[in-house]
Amino acid sequence: EPEVTQTPSHQVTQMGQEVILRCVPISNHLYFYWYRQILGQKVEFLVSFYNNEISEKSEIFDDQFSVERPDGSNFTLKIRSTKLEDSAMYFCASKVRTGLYGYTFGSGTRLTVV
């Protein structure tokens, strides 16, 4: 069964440092997403990406966040200057086409900002 792969599984970083979270979506999928889940809270939408540009973003996705697909396979989320409140599980997801289809989520990266 095709999978969405995320690396690293766990990242610890100092406050103010930049982090890059990496994702390899399923190869024939065209729509890519980042969600996050703060411990004990619900999964929240961050951003959607299609055709090499952001199609939607939430209020959480401020200027400290950016996404790119540098080489046609990887999909990355960068946080420029991490804050304590950025500590969360970050999930990458993809789907094959737009419309009312379910997502395939990766296993997540647990980001801990100290």
Place this chain on the structure above:
Amino acid sequence: TQLLEQSPQFLSIQEGENLTVYCNSSSVFSSLQWYRQEPGEGPVLLVTVVTGGEVKKLKRLTFQFGDARKDSSLHITAAQPGDTGLYLCAGAPSGAGSYQLTFGKGTKLSVIP
């Protein structure tokens, strides 16, 4: 802001019992999805319901989308320990162009052997 309320938050039952969990909103959704999430893992899609009144079955799991597309339920028949997990509902907003999902907080199910 669209909100999805799931109930109950926690449910502990004996193996073999039936159960229903609910997902409710005051907003209309174009589709509603149910996911199951294990600790430390990403959500895994169980089903997508699209049409008001739709019922879908997945072995012992029955999913229903409300007629008004504002609510959904998940019914499990003869629960087994392997059903233990966090069940999440997630809705895609009604209206063109947006497919970001709004998630509920989940129902944590424990099935005791």
